[in-house]
Amino acid sequence: MRMDLPPAETLLRGCPTPLALVSSSGEALVTNAAWEARVGGGALDTRVHEEDRSALAAARARALGGEATQGIDVRLARGGHERARLSFWRADAQTLWASAEAYRDEEEERKARILNDCFRVMEANIWSCDTEGKILVSDGKGLALLGLVPGQMVGMNIFDAYPPGSAAHAVVKRTLDGESFFYEDVSEKAHWLNVYTPRLDASGVVEGLQSISVNFGANLQLSKKSKVLADCVDRLPICIWAFDESGSCTLLAGALGARLGVSAELVGKDLFEVYGDRPDFVADMKRALAGEEHIVERDLGDVHIRTRFVPIHDPFGEIIGACAATEDATEQHLFQVKLTEQLALIESQKQAIAELGTPIIEVWQDVLVVPVVGALDAARAEQMLEVLLEAVVHRQARFVILDLTGVEAVDASTAEHLVRVAAAVRLLGCEGIITGIRPSVAETIVGLGVDLSQTRTLRSLKDALRFCTGDSARRRAR
Template identity: 45%
Template sequence: MTTSLSALLGSAFDACPEPLALVEGDDTIIERNRAFRVNFGESTSLLDCIDTADHANLTSARRAINEGPAALVARPALGPKAGCPMRWTIWQAGASASCVRLDGPATPSRTLPAPLAPLAASGQPVPLKTLILGELFERMDAVVWAIAKDGTILLSEGSGLAHFGLKPGQSVGLNALEIYPPGSASYDEAVRVLQGESVNTDGMDGKDYWIRFQEPLRDERGDVTAIIAASICVTQNAHDTLQAKALHAAVGELPVVIWAMERDGTCTLSAGGGLRDLGVESREMIGANLFHVYGDRPDFAESMQRALGGEQFSMVTRLGDQQWQNHFIPVLSTWGDKVERIYAAAENVTERAKQERSLREQLELIQRQQAAIISLSSPIIEVWSGVLVVPLIGELEAARAEALLEQLLEHVTRRQSSAVILDLTGVDVVDPATAEHLFKIMRSVELVGCKGLVSGIRPSVAKIMVELGIELSTLVTYPTLAEALRRWINRRAPSSSLL
């Protein structure tokens, strides 16, 4: 059986960091791991590995393993730890075999300050997790401390003490309630914990950002005997943490709602000033199942189905007389095979929607007014059978020219007009753009089989057009509207010539 147990443990047995041996009968070592060999060599007797004065303790422990694992404090007789009190653990490993493990240095309970006595069970070995946590603590930028009921500092350890100009153990024996100024956060927190409250806080201390965990230690009767506490310096993460707090505070004042939901519908985040518009407290929805809360809303079920399917999208929904713009962001699992949760941001856009609607209505009104103004400023008048006159007043900009051309072509086609006269008597200024619009109107009119004429070019305008180099040779022009009408009407006479 012992051989099969050793084979079953395999590499795990040999890789155990503590010295570990498999013992047959009362004393014979039949298997040992690498750590045991380093400390005790190849000795085949467990008694040879332990100081003679501790053999009786070993014998008592071996007898006690029938009721469960037994612990003892014994001094190694061999190896680098020889003569140093060490904790050992022995447990049954079969009908006639047992396992023996050297756990680590012994710390007799009699050396523990009385207020911290509830932390230690007499005679118990140091668990592996305690050893690992101790090693991890030595590498962290942190502090652990303990304070007795009367305020006496019992423990002050950790590399983080350097931030305060202290060395490990330097404050032991001093009274924290005398060191901490009354009314300070440290004083108030210590009093609260000594009264039985767990206090977990975070914040800046000088230039460093700390997370503090403080717990009351109670005896068997439930009375608080001390504070046990730890602080971890997380300055490198302070910037992100402070930004997150500032963002949370800002969101609380904005008309938005930031929320998160697990795949099963559980709400894990609900924040933002927009909650006031919904009549909801900031933490009221935390823990609630949103599928139940909004189960009567088909649009919510449809949105969640899309988001849980992995789609990121935005949509507008109505809640009563309010209008909300929602943005859904699905978060995939580590393996990317499914959506684990949904983050969402909802913005109350009710006022914005009203403003946009009012703006659209105003723009439509302006467009109608502009169309009416253009129609009035450029009337199309049939002054003779088949002859249309368009008196232009003011500047002929692009929008007005386009509207005029559209209306003019519609009139020419509908009335089957033979001539269109553009009268420029009311035009004071002509630039290249205006001339281009005139040419465009004339060419379009002639393409539908109608003759285009221009009348009323003022001398000042003519001078400007010449100075600008505007080509007029392709246009038929007349000094006045009356002259243009007379010449066009007289063209019916056989001897008359339009040109």
């Protein structure tokens, strides 16, 4: 029994696949809702990119000429990047059946499968939001580290989770403004490396953002230490920086940078060009690139800085750059300057005290008197000898009287020093005379066996002066 088939419109209406009955010229005669949503109504040529229309007409012609289905991938005119696979097969001599399927790029599908397999294993998250911050996608195994499950955040607003002032809030705002970048964050349970990119519509306008975060926290303790170190560097009055063999800045961190007028914007720039007017600074960098580890200090405005340069080697020992640590040494420098000044003052005071401790008095023409008071140790004896010999030469003295009236006691060392002083002045043609030796001192000298036979000794300074003036008178009488 022959059954009557339902009309084409009835067949198409309930099919979920985009279907249409088109004429040989490409006019859509009957379409279903799925076709209207996918391709649109009217002439098929107007729905396809103009560069694909000739190939589309050729596919229709081949389908009308035989029974084989003809397929072609085309770009749809309504979306600059939207593609579809159109298939045609003959309905009768004047019409064709047509279907529209989502475009399948096998290479892209292969990449998607690889990424999906990796994504199921690795601790990672993907998420997306619109320009208002509404979360559209939130998925990934890594959500468990945040105490979340896939889809839990969908529908929520990212700006409620990260209020103004937080680092994540600023990152999202910058991405929605069209900036793409990497962002690193260390939490209690993970070390995240985040990639943020804006999501663009067909005309290139930002319609949201998309992000993937991967946990690199296999050694979370090391990551935490690195974060603590980075936080310290950002707060301490130091600047850690590095550059490669061409002079390009690869790192800049530390609170001191802002005080010196430099910022992270210096990263990536040629330091040889930036500081071309500072030949001393460029020379320091070149010394480090030549393999020399060294420390330099200099004034930079009102700041005295100290910088240590260290070459960086690759695994084969070749120099690939250098790193440097600059610290604010202003206080230490000022302290060192004051310390140097204080030491100089102490030295001058010491010299003055020494001179006062060894007074040399010219009591008569050619006669010098040195009253010795207190202990005569090695240091004082050397200082006395130096000053006395200079005075003998300068004043052309013939007699030097060492008066020991103020010396209560002597030891072997003191006695030896007295003999040395007397012998030294004798070599300059000057006679040394020792006076004022007390009985206790005389007893000690004899007991020690000190030889004073080459040195004239008199009872008192008065006797010594009488001897010296008498000798001068005898010389004049001759």
